[in-house]
Amino acid sequence: MGLIESLSTENRQRLEAIATEKRNILGFKAYEPLPAEILAEHFQATIFTAETVPNTESEQVKILCNSDNWSAGIISQKPLLIVYNSRHTPARKQSNLMHEFAHIILNHKMVCYDPKTEPPQRRQQDEDEAVFLGGCLQIPRRGLLWAKQKQMNLSQVAVHFNASEEMVRFRGNVNGIFFDC
Ligand SMILES: [Zn+2]
Numbered sequence: 476m477g478l479i480e481s482l483s484t485e486n487r488q489r490l491e492a493i494a495t496e497k498r499n500i501l502g503f504k505a506y507e508p509l510p511a512e513i514l515a516e517h518f519q520a521t522i523f524t525a526e527t528v529p530n531t532e533s534e535q536v537k538i539l540c541n542s543d544n545w546s547a548g549i550i551s552q553k554p555l556l557i558v559y560n561s562r563h564t565p566a567r568k569q570s571n572l573m574h575e576f577a578h579i580i581l582n583h584k585m586v587c588y589d590p591k592t593e594p595p596q597r598r599q600q601d602e603d604e605a606v607f608l609g610g611c612l613q614i615p616r617r618g619l620l621w622a623k624q625k626q627m628n629l630s631q632v633a634v635h636f637n638a639s640e641e642m643v644r645f646r647g648n649v650n651g652i653f654f655d656c
């Protein structure tokens with residue numbers, strides 16, 4: 476996650492504000508974990524694994540099921556269908572889905588989904604913004620400050636927000652808030 480320099484300070488503040496607004500609309504306080512399933516409901520999204528996704532040729536499914544090289548992807552925007560990699564941990568699943576919802580929130584241009592080819596390439600700027608906004612949705616800056624005040628350590632913060640420790644470290648780094656291991 477080396478995108479700290481790639482996004483301007485203004486852009487990062489904008490994304491943090493978008494996450495705060497979205498959480499407000501959904502009735503979640505900054506310190507409350509926001510499950511990706513709540514966002515799925517909000518956006519009326521149907522979530523699949525590679526194993527359960529409909530209308531995919533079995534060869535494609537086999538490739539997806541046996542690969543760690545993809546996280547999640549939007550198959551269709553209307554209706555909103557998202558597929559995620561069930562080989563990843565529950566914490567990764569959460570951030571992978573947050574990332575896809577971030578693309579939706581930011582109205583990023585859809586890229587074609589074809590598992591037979593290389594993973595779809597979005598604009599790098601869009602990718603960086605989705606990574607950043609996904610992180611803000613999962614662990615808002617004010618949630619980090621709350622956890623710091625509670626003297627939580629890294630793994631406690633991760634468990635609280637259904638996030639990976641890597642994500643907590645990333646969010647801490649970009650906000651200058653550091654947790655003991
Ligand atoms: Zn993306």
